Amino acid sequence: MNKVVAVANQKGGVGKTTTAINLSACLALKNRRTLLIDLDPQGMSTLGLGKPKEPFKGIYQAMMNGRDLMDCVMGTELENFYLCPCSPELSGIEAELYAAERREKRLGEAVEKARRYFNFIIIDCPPSLGFLTINAWPRLIRSSFPSRRNSSAWKASRISFRRWRPSGHTSIPGWPSKASS
Numbered sequence: 001m002n003k004v005v006a007v008a009n010q011k012g013g014v015g016k017t018t019t020a021i022n023l024s025a026c027l028a029l030k031n032r033r034t035l036l037i038d039l040d041p042q043g044m045s046t047l048g049l050g051k052p053k054e055p056f057k058g059i060y061q062a063m064m065n066g067r068d069l070m071d072c073v074m075g076t077e078l079e080n081f082y083l084c085p086c087s088p089e090l091s092g093i094e095a096e097l098y099a100a101e102r103r104e105k106r107l108g109e110a111v112e113k114a115r116r117y118f119n120f121i122i123i124d125c126p127p128s129l130g131f132l133t134i135n136a137w138p139r140l141i142r143s144s145f146p147s148r149r150n151s152s153a154w155k156a157s158r159i160s161f162r163r164w165r166p167s168g169h170t171s172i173p174g175w176p177s178k179a180s181s
């Protein structure tokens, strides 16, 4: 069985990328074939793994150009740890998705084709609740909201959680089952 985990919080600088990279590395060290998708136009997962933001090879191409996601996957220094990087084109994707068909399903469709190759797929989301993050929320994807309790990041997590709660697919360890203000 494989799992897809989106690491998301609309607040910036709360540890999404750090969580995504370390979680992926830990899973790879446990011999789980793991793919990290850099869905943030800042590309910090890509750069953090020592990879360049190369044009025309990244998650944008899989979502918008119909390219096979596996064509955009590269290895890392760790065995079992693979990266689908952020390419420079990802910076313009929010505006393009606005007018695109199946605009909230592009990532899910791209990921579905690659799922059988990996035990885990980890998605590093941007600090927003725009189309990119919405794309990380089809039924197949679980969610993780890094934050510290009683911080502004925690409040942002609650807002993110409330937004997605109606879909019934959120799972946040340590959270109250009912989000109250």
Ligand SMILES: Nc1ncnc2c1ncn2[C@@H]1O[C@H](COP(=O)(O)OP(=O)(O)OP(=O)(O)O)[C@@H](O)[C@H]1O
Pocket (backbone or CB within 6 Å): 011, 012, 013, 014, 015, 016, 017, 018, 019, 040, 042, 044, 125, 126, 127
């Ligand atoms: N658990 C932690 N303890 C202390 N510092 C941390 C922790 N996790 C991340 N950091 C630091 O916090 C800063 C922001 O982390 P990171 O880039 O992972 O956040 P982010 O949520 O991905 O940011 P952005 O929203 O800009 O993508 C970094 O300097 C990182 O080293």
Ligand SMILES: [Mg+2]
Pocket (backbone or CB within 6 Å): 016, 017, 018, 040, 044, 124, 125
């Ligand atoms: Mg980040």
